[in-house]
Amino acid sequence: MITMRDPIPDDEAAWRRLWSGYTRFYETDVPEPVTAATWRRILDPDEPVFARLAVRSEPKAIVVGFAVCVLHAGTWTTAPICYLEDLFVDPLSRGEGIGRALIGDLIERGRALGWARLYWHTRIGNAPARRLYDHFTAAEDYVRYRLFLT
Secondary structure, three states: OEEEEOOOHHHHHHHHHHHHHHHHHOOOOOOHHHHHHHHHHHHOOOOOEEEEEEEEOOOOOEEEEEEEEEEEOOOOOOOOEEEEEEEEEOHHHOOOOHHHHHHHHHHHHHHHHOOOEEEEOOOOOOHHHHHHHHOOOOOOOOOOOOOOOO
């Protein structure tokens, strides 16, 4: 059985294991101070960054996926907007509906908390993720520009 829940401090090692797999998938190296700061932000209720964990309960409780989000204001609505920045499921647990459950959990939360919308990005060639995301909504035709300042 898979349940969704907020992380607790004891989840750090499990989250870091999955985070490492996530950054490997995207062929990037997130510096340790940034990873540590991300975990601190996730646990801080005063930060706009939050996470939800997918936890398999049997045979023993194990974290098998996560969604890391940023709640922010917008200019086209007065309600909060949720950016799903990072979504990852342990490769050994893929195909079990965990990614769908994590997004579904965010949708339920957003409706209950009055968010205006939930959005995310993925690489154009990430076919497995896009198949999942297409179940929720169609992709938009926007082009993203990124300018690194540091």
